[in-house]
Amino acid sequence: xxxxxxxxxxxxxxxxxxxxxxxxxxxxxxxxxxxxxxxxxxxxxxxxxxxxxxxxxxxxxxxxxxxxxxxxxxxxxxxxxxxxxxxxxxxxxxxxxxxxxxxxxxxxxxxxxxxxxxxxxxxxxxxxxxxxxxxxxxxxxxxxxxxxxxxxxxxxxxxxxxxxxxxxxxxxxxxxxxxxxxxxxxxxxxxxxxxxxxxxxxxxxxxxxxxxxxxxxxxxxxxxxxxxxxxxxxxxxxxxxxxxxxxxxx
Amino acid sequence: xxxxxxxxxxxxxxxxxxxxxxxxxxxxxxxxxxxxxxxxxxxxxxxxxxxxxxxxxxxxxxxxxxxxxxxxxxxxxxxxxxxxxxxxxxxxxxxxxxxxxxxxxxxxxxxxxxxxxxxxxxxxxxxxxxxxxxxxxxxxxxxxxxxxxxxxxxxxxxxxxxxxxxxxxxxxxxxxxxxxxxxxxxxxxxxxxxxxxxxxxxxxxxxxxxxxxxxxxxxxxxxxxxxxxxxxxxxxxxxxxxxxxxxxxxxxxxxxxxxxxxxxxxxxxxxxxxxxxxxxxxxxxxxxxxxxxxxxxxxxx
Numbered sequence: 406x407x408x409x410x411x412x413x414x415x416x417x418x419x420x421x422x423x424x425x426x427x428x429x430x431x432x433x434x435x436x437x438x439x440x441x442x443x444x445x446x447x448x449x450x451x452x453x454x455x456x457x458x459x460x461x462x463x464x465x466x467x468x469x470x471x472x473x474x475x476x477x478x479x480x481x482x483x484x485x486x487x488x489x490x491x492x493x494x495x496x497x498x499x500x501x502x503x504x505x506x507x508x509x510x511x512x513x514x515x516x517x518x519x520x521x522x523x524x525x526x527x528x529x530x531x532x533x534x535x536x537x538x539x540x541x542x543x544x545x546x547x548x549x550x551x552x553x554x555x556x557x558x559x560x561x562x563x564x565x566x567x568x569x570x571x572x573x574x575x576x577x578x579x580x581x582x583x584x585x586x587x588x589x590x591x592x593x594x595x596x597x598x599x600x601x602x603x604x605x606x607x608x609x610x611x612x613x614x615x616x617x618x619x620x621x622x623x624x625x626x627x628x629x630x631x632x633x634x635x636x637x638x639x640x641x642x643x644x645x646x647x648x649x650x651x652x653x654x655x
Numbered sequence: 656x657x658x659x660x661x662x663x664x665x666x667x668x669x670x671x672x673x674x675x676x677x678x679x680x681x682x683x684x685x686x687x688x689x690x691x692x693x694x695x696x697x698x699x700x701x702x703x704x705x706x707x708x709x710x711x712x713x714x715x716x717x718x719x720x721x722x723x724x725x726x727x728x729x730x731x732x733x734x735x736x737x738x739x740x741x742x743x744x745x746x747x748x749x750x751x752x753x754x755x756x757x758x759x760x761x762x763x764x765x766x767x768x769x770x771x772x773x774x775x776x777x778x779x780x781x782x783x784x785x786x787x788x789x790x791x792x793x794x795x796x797x798x799x800x801x802x803x804x805x806x807x808x809x810x811x812x813x814x815x816x817x818x819x820x821x822x823x824x825x826x827x828x829x830x831x832x833x834x835x836x837x838x839x840x841x842x843x844x845x846x847x848x849x850x851x852x853x854x855x856x857x858x859x860x861x862x863x864x865x866x867x868x869x870x871x872x873x874x875x876x877x878x879x880x881x882x883x884x885x886x887x888x889x890x891x892x893x894x895x896x897x898x899x900x901x902x903x904x905x906x907x908x909x910x911x912x913x914x915x916x917x918x919x920x921x922x923x924x925x926x927x928x929x930x931x932x933x934x935x936x937x938x939x940x941x942x943x944x945x946x947x948x949x950x951x952x953x954x955x956x
Contacts, residue, residue: 412756419744486742495740498707499757500730655709 409509410516412496416483417513423479430475435528438468455614457537459545465529466552466611469521473556474584476517477563481576484510484567494655503655507568507647514560522553551610551628558607558635565642569649603638606631657684659721660807660838661706666715668701668862675701676862679715683840683855688833690849690870691842692950693859699842700737702859703811707734730758733800734809739792743785747776747795750784751802760803767802773828774798789816797825801832808832811842826852846950858953865953880920884929885911885938895932905942913942 417423441451441464455464487493493506501509526549530542563580570576587604599605610631661683668676676698683689691699704710706717708729719728741750748767755763771777774794779787787795793816800808813829814822829852833839843849849856849870856873858865866873885908886892892912896902905915916925922939929936 408756408759412753415749415753415756416742416745419749421744490742491738491740492742494709494736495754496757497709497726498729498734498736499754500726500728501757502726505726652711654704654711 406508406512409505410512413509413513413516420483420486422482426475426479430472431524433472434465434469434525437471438465438528438532441468453536456532456535458533458541459548460614461533461536462526462529462545462548463611463614465525465532466548466555467614469525469528469552470555470559470608470611473521473559474581476521476556477559477580478577480510480514480517480560480563481567481580482573483513484564485571485573485576488571489573497655503650504647507643507650510564510568511561511643514557514564517560518553518557521556522549525549525552547628548611551632554632554635555607555610557639558603558610561639561642562603562607565646568646601634603635606634606638610635657686659683659718660685660687661717661719661840662721663702663706663717664715666702666705666717667713668698668705668710669713674862676705679862679864681857681864681867683838685838686836688829688839688841688852688854690853690856691840691859692844692846692849692856693842694844696861697844697859698862699844699859700811701862703734703736703809703840703842707732707736707809709736731805732807732809733802733805735796735800735813736809736811739796741784741792741795741799744783746781746783747771747787747798748780750795751799754799755802758803766804770798770801773801775824790818790821793817794821794825797828805837807838807840809840812844813841814843814845814848858950880916880918881905881913881942882916882920882922882925883908883911883913883938883940883942884925884936886929886934886936888934892929892934895929895934911938 438456442456444451454460487496496506497503526546529549533542562583566576566580566583567573570579584604587599587602590599590602600609610628659682661681663679663681666676666679667674679698679702691702693699701710705712706719708724708726717724719725720731722728742753745753748771751767751770752763755766760766767780768777771780774797776791776794776798779791784792784795793813797810797813800810808829810829814825817825826848829839829841833852833854839852841849841852853870855867855869857867884892889910889912893904896904896912896914901917903915904912906913914925922941926936926939
């Protein structure tokens with residue numbers, strides 16, 4: 406496992422696309438968060454609480470989640486590159502198994518999830534400390550845990566598309582389309598079914614802040630149930646990817 | 656008995672009902688330099704792709720080192736299939752570091768220096784792969800197969816894309832590796848290459864195995880001796896040959912005749928024979944059929 410992670414890191418660290426997208430992401434998230442304080446719509450402004458514990462974690466996670474698509478694209482580019490350059494084929498010829506190839510990219514998904522979650526935690530933490538008291542720093546931190554699952558789900562979804570569809574451009578387009586289609590379907594009708602679809606399941610893990618979602622108890626139960634469903638989706642994505650690649654000529 | 660390096664049993668690959676390789680049986684033993692010869696589309700790459708684990712066989716089995724189809728077997732093989740496949744945004748050294756890591760090679764820096772020097776790319780070690788010419792890419796791929804000094808090389812069209820000097824250098828390198836006791840499996844449609852490098856050869860046509868033999872057998876396996884003769888008056892010579900049942904004309908050359916004689920006939924005997932008939936030969940040489948002609952004869956059967 407360590408060997409596989411090292412190999413992926415050797416490939417990833419010099420990928421310029423990754424660096425550019427990551428820098429954009431890392432600048433955008435705190436900037437947007439900061440800019441919200443300037444929002445003034447006919448006298449309405451965001452309540453001060455969103456930059457304070459416990460809401461700061463929730464808000465940081467919610468804003469970060471808008472840009473998960475960007476990181477998803479890194480995963481798609483990185484994974485489909487292996488097909489474009491035929492290096493997946495070469496890695497296998499050199500001795501990797503199909504299982505290792507699938508797991509290696511899943512480790513990358515986990516790696517990005519951990520990185521993004523920690524980054525988001527720091528944004529929430531720093532804003533919270535600046536605007537409040539450090540002794541409250543553990544209030545609302547469960548949102549970061551929920552965000553970890555949400556992010557893992559999103560990135561696994563991207564990884565799944567990259568494994569299924571061999572053409573990078575098509576994989577990215579379908580990945581974006583599926584996000585949009587699910588959102589539209591959810592907003593017009595079928596809410597009772599759409600809420601169980603993967604992307605909606607992931608996104609509801611960190612619900613929209615400020616707007617009440619039916620009390621704390623309901624929300625914690627909802628997060629618990631959705632966490633389990635999200636993890637099942639992640640496992641299914643990895644499993645199907647493996648099955649498909651197992652059957653495929655590389 | 657020699658150790659078996661690769662054994663293929665009944666290997667077939669069908670693409671949408673079209674058979675790319677059908678019912679292939681082969682055995683490669685240690686220290687053979689085994690040529691897989693066939694025209695384009697004869698199934699050479701498909702065969703190598705199957706035994707290298709990247710193409711799923713429709714049926715049949717293979718076994719490396721008497722150890723089955725395990726993925727780990729491939730770490731002991733240096734293989735180049737079809738095209739050089741590397742990360743374009745990484746340098747030669749960075750690419751080889753990945754290969755070395757996959758193959759779990761120790762002394763990475765030393766090995767990389769050795770192979771890059773062997774394929775004459777040391778000067779360009781820190782250039783990105785995408786800046787390489789086709790020939791350099793091919794040389795890097797050959798270098799990658801040499802990493803960790805594997806006991807077996809599998810090379811698919813190794814001189815593809817190289818200039819004449821590069822071709823000569825790579826052939827020389829392969830011959831030297833073969834002499835050092837390594838086993839090599841090499842696929843090519845270039846007869847000359849197989850003839851110069853290999854000890855054994857399998858001929859494929861439309862996915863079927865036509866013949867397996869040593870190169871010497873392939874070139875020399877006839878039940879007759881061929882002798883090329885020339886003289887001032889070729890017509891007179893022809894008359895003599897026509898009147899003798901033990902000799903026949905195999906082929907007419909440029910001012911010479913290639914005679915088909917009883918197996919084991921010596922050139923001196925032919926010289927004496929014609930001298931006795933009053934003909935002085937100006938040209939006399941034992942004729943050896945080229946692999947190319949043999950190959951065409953086998954393939955067009």
